[in-house]
């Protein structure tokens with residue numbers, strides 16, 4: 001585990017406080033999408049296929065801050081689109097850091113070096129760059145459908161690490177991913193000096209154009225087991241060890257779609273980051289009127305059947321860690337021994 | 341009712357080909373601009389990003405072609421919806437990208453010299 005103690009403590013006390021208050025459903029991370037514009041067009045991405053007038057639009061910083069406060073989650077992930085293309089990204093991050101939110105800026109890093117050289121950001125324990133890296137050079141460039149992007153991202157990571165920023169990587173794995181190459185990729189990323197890595201299986205949802213290459217559940221268990229069993233001591237993952245065990249088939253959780261709610265120019269997205277089944281105007285409306293029992297594996301909803309993505313299951317793993325002795329014990333053992 | 345890929349350019353007749361509810365669902369799933377034609381003959385072209393049937397007066401929400409909005413239109417005011425814009429999700433598959441990459445590779449390999 002590579003999450004700093006202060007962040008872990010914030011999340012743990014937040015979860016325990018929510019439970020003590022008797023809140024059954026509460027958010028852990030807000031996915032804030034200030035824009036859908038991107039400088040890449042990855043085949044597995046369902047976020048960028050919009051008409052031109054939508055791609056030109058973005059949220060105002062004030063709308064973003066209002067959403068963060070309304071939601072109340074201690075962590076905010078800023079994906080997109082490409083957030084470094086958001087004209088006010090520096091001000092947005094400053095506003096969120098001032099509110100002591102742990103911000104993960106999820107970027108393909110093509111513009112990272114340039115923005116750092118322009119001093120758009122200041123290092124803070126509340127800010128991490130979460131760089132989209134889907135594997136070794138060849139695999140990443142193939143996943144993002146453009147040659148040369150891996151090298152640009154590596155340059156961005158080096159510059160960010162050199163300037164004292166927290167840097168993590170996030171990898172979405174599709175069918176056909178090679179476990180041995182992924183292990184080599186983990187070595188490479190750790191050698192760059194990143195704080196930790198995040199992994200999640202890609203999952204088919206109707207609006208992503210590449211339907212054939214998403215991982216089915218059994219195949220995902222096999223892949224993650226081959227990749228993560230006997231993890232090397234130098235590997236650090238910036239995510240719950242129980243979620244990694246879930247990916248390997250060693251834990252079973254139900255989805256917690258409200259754990260990582262999504263806000264963008266359309267409103268509060270129902271029910272999760274992946275499925276776009278409609279929008280609520282307020283966070284309260286999202287929580288109160290979404291038919292939550294229609295989602296998750298046990299609901300029998302076909303769209304959720306094989307899903308194992310982090311936006312649904314990582315909050316389940318975190319809740320399990322901080323609200324059950326077994327969860328706490330399993331997470332502690334994995335953290336102390338480095339074994340998954 | 342045609343499949344997703346064939347919706348572009350489709351102008352359905354409500355009542356004979358499709359119900360209003362089915363049509364709104366298709367427009368909601370469509371990743372391109374649509375034109376909503378109201379009963380009074382006026383129309384709005386834009387991206388239909390939301391619909392809600394679980395309220396007393398079901399409605400759709402759109403950003404128009406210039407990005408203004410959200411505009412709210414009641415189901416009861418809709419005569420029909422035409423799929424007038426390009427489907428931005430069509431033809432972007434990973435397989436298509438791989439095919440293009442292979443073709444580019446072949447094109448860049450110089451032909452073998454004749455003996």
Ligand code: SF4
Pocket residue numbers: 038039040041042044045046047048080081082108132144
């Ligand atoms: S970089 Fe991210 S937002 Fe941009 S196309 Fe790729 S997956 Fe989508």
Ligand code: SF4
Pocket residue numbers: 255256257271272273274275295296297303304305307308309311312313
């Ligand atoms: S299982 Fe959860 S995260 Fe996955 S698609 Fe369904 S609601 Fe979304």
